[in-house]
Amino acid sequence: MMKQSLSVRIRDYILTHIQDGTWPCDHRIPSEATIMKQFSASRMTVHRAIKELATEGYIYRERGRGSFVAKRIPRRDLLEISDIAEEIAARGGTYFSALKYLEREKLSPITTHVFGPDNADNIARSTIVHFENGIPLQLEDRYVNLTLAPDYLELDFTTTTAHQYLIHTAPLQKAEHQLMAVLPNPEQKEYLQVQDNEPCLLIKRKTWSGGELVSYAELLYPGSRYSFGGVFTPGNK
Amino acid sequence: MMKQSLSVRIRDYILTHIQDGTWPCDHRIPSEATIMKQFSASRMTVHRAIKELATEGYIYRERGRGSFVAKRIPRRDLLEISDIAEEIAARGGTYFSALKYLEREKLSPITTHVFGPDNADNIARSTIVHFENGIPLQLEDRYVNLTLAPDYLELDFTTTTAHQYLIHTAPLQKAEHQLMAVLPNPEQKEYLQVQDNEPCLLIKRKTWSGGELVSYAELLYPGSRYSFGGVFTPGNK
DNA sequence: CAGTGGTCTAGACCACCGC
DNA sequence: CGGTGGTCTAGACCACTGA
Numbered sequence: 001m002m003k004q005s006l007s008v009r010i011r012d013y014i015l016t017h018i019q020d021g022t023w024p025c026d027h028r029i030p031s032e033a034t035i036m037k038q039f040s041a042s043r044m045t046v047h048r049a050i051k052e053l054a055t056e057g058y059i060y061r062e063r064g065r066g067s068f069v070a071k072r073i074p075r076r077d078l079l080e081i082s083d084i085a086e087e088i089a090a091r092g093g094t095y096f097s098a099l100k101y102l103e104r105e106k107l108s109p110i111t112t113h114v115f116g117p118d119n120a121d122n123i124a125r126s127t128i129v130h131f132e133n134g135i136p137l138q139l140e141d142r143y144v145n146l147t148l149a150p151d152y153l154e155l156d157f158t159t160t161t162a163h164q165y166l167i168h169t170a171p172l173q174k175a176e177h178q179l180m181a182v183l184p185n186p187e188q189k190e191y192l193q194v195q196d197n198e199p200c201l202l203i204k205r206k207t208w209s210g211g212e213l214v215s216y217a218e219l220l221y222p223g224s225r226y227s228f229g230g231v232f233t234p235g236n237k
Numbered sequence: 238m239m240k241q242s243l244s245v246r247i248r249d250y251i252l253t254h255i256q257d258g259t260w261p262c263d264h265r266i267p268s269e270a271t272i273m274k275q276f277s278a279s280r281m282t283v284h285r286a287i288k289e290l291a292t293e294g295y296i297y298r299e300r301g302r303g304s305f306v307a308k309r310i311p312r313r314d315l316l317e318i319s320d321i322a323e324e325i326a327a328r329g330g331t332y333f334s335a336l337k338y339l340e341r342e343k344l345s346p347i348t349t350h351v352f353g354p355d356n357a358d359n360i361a362r363s364t365i366v367h368f369e370n371g372i373p374l375q376l377e378d379r380y381v382n383l384t385l386a387p388d389y390l391e392l393d394f395t396t397t398t399a400h401q402y403l404i405h406t407a408p409l410q411k412a413e414h415q416l417m418a419v420l421p422n423p424e425q426k427e428y429l430q431v432q433d434n435e436p437c438l439l440i441k442r443k444t445w446s447g448g449e450l451v452s453y454a455e456l457l458y459p460g461s462r463y464s465f466g467g468v469f470t471p472g473n474k
Numbered sequence: 475c476a477g478t479g480g481t482c483t484a485g486a487c488c489a490c491c492g493c
Numbered sequence: 494c495g496g497t498g499g500t501c502t503a504g505a506c507c508a509c510t511g512a
């Protein structure tokens with residue numbers, strides 16, 4: 001077992017508390033001095049770990065006051081991992097979802113291609129429509145590696161989202177996205193309740209945990225109801 | 238005059254050499270030890286400045302070898318500013334562009350809304366189709382603030398792109414993007430030579446320099462020929 | 475081997491905040 | 494005033510590279 005660097009351990013310590021909800025938004029995290037003692041680390045090391053989290057948007061810091069958990073999931077990356085339920089709630093909308101399909105997926109060329117031969121026979125598949133104020137906003141077609149997320153088939157999707165479960169079960173380490181414009185097929189059109197010829201944004205997303213592919217998802221958004229926004233500012237200064 | 242911090246001065250020293258071309262791509266920049274002497278700085282300070290540039294994608298570092306100027310403008314953001322000509326060239330494709338329109342834009346509600354009343358009467362507009370291997374890949378409809386980019390109407394777009402000119406004339410400080418799926422109108426369909434009902438990716442991008450809005454562009458990509466990809470990895474490790 | 479970057483320590487001085 | 498973060502110093506040990 002490879003020993004992680006001290007600053008990474010401090011980073012993970014903070015991130016874990018943020019992601020599991022122990023430290024909610026605007027919660028003040030322990031001061032540099034406190035964490036120094038806790039990890040027997042020098043101040044530079046603690047400071048560096050926190051500062052990087054601040055750069056990434058997880059933390060905001062105020063001189064003389066302390067360091068606090070930032071209000072939102074970080075947005076430094078446009079396609080930041082985000083939970084659709086959270087996103088809708090943050091806008092003040094009403095969220096609910098409809099589970100359309102949830103089964104163990106049969107071995108197929110597709111699962112083999114995506115998850116590799118070793119995992120392809122232990123994959124679940126779910127299809128969920130996510131609604132904002134009663135209107136479909138996202139169609140989620142997801143494949144999940146049951147080796148890493150064994151409870152997936154027993155989840156209650158009325159009280160949790162796939163994203164929330166996966167975050168807690170298999171801490172995200174890497175994500176890969178591809179984004180494109182497509183026309184939905186008839187089934188997708190029905191789920192999303194869109195007109196003929198309405199273009200949609202399609203995001204294909206793979207997420208890894210512990211070096212293993214946890215999940216592959218295709219997220220479809222009606223073009224008329226959704227757009228991504230992002231601000232990019234180079235440098236710190 | 239406010240004295241800048243030492244690490245910022247080191248940062249600017251390196252960035253300047255990259256941006257004015259003194260240090261081209263893959264050029265090895267001075268070692269930490271060299272810069273320490275040059276600025277009478279400690280190693281931690283030099284290291285921090287360079288490391289942040291590496292995080293932002295300007296520099297890549299190899300232990301035991303040195304630090305080098307990265308091949309491209311940083312890619313830490315999925316919708317990083319990128320030059321379409323460069324991107325096509327990087328893939329080994331043949332690039333050319335067709336200028337469809339280039340005029341000073343009349344004062345209009347649109348220009349006023351985007352650039353504000355003070356600048357709305359000094360705006361240029363260009364429409365350019367960008368081709369990869371003879372096939373249209375991007376339709377660029379761009380508005381440019383002539384106060385900040387006075388030569389825009391005299392540019393030779395066969396030898397330079399709007400993006401290249403703007404980078405040199407008005408150093409980019411901030412960019413804002415919005416990304417959506419749309420169906421092209423008849424004019425756009427003709428420029429891009431796409432079928433009926435082919436969905437397209439539309440990116441709306443505003444770029445600022447020195448606190449002023451320099452340019453607003455709408456970039457349209459055929460859905461069948463283009464997709465965005467990105468990898469997101471939290472943390473550094 | 476000398477040179478490079480990766481990480482860390484144990485201090486230091488400062489600016490700012492809230493009591 | 495004490496606690497906080499912002500910045501910097503002067504060392505140290507390590508892993509890796511290339512001659």
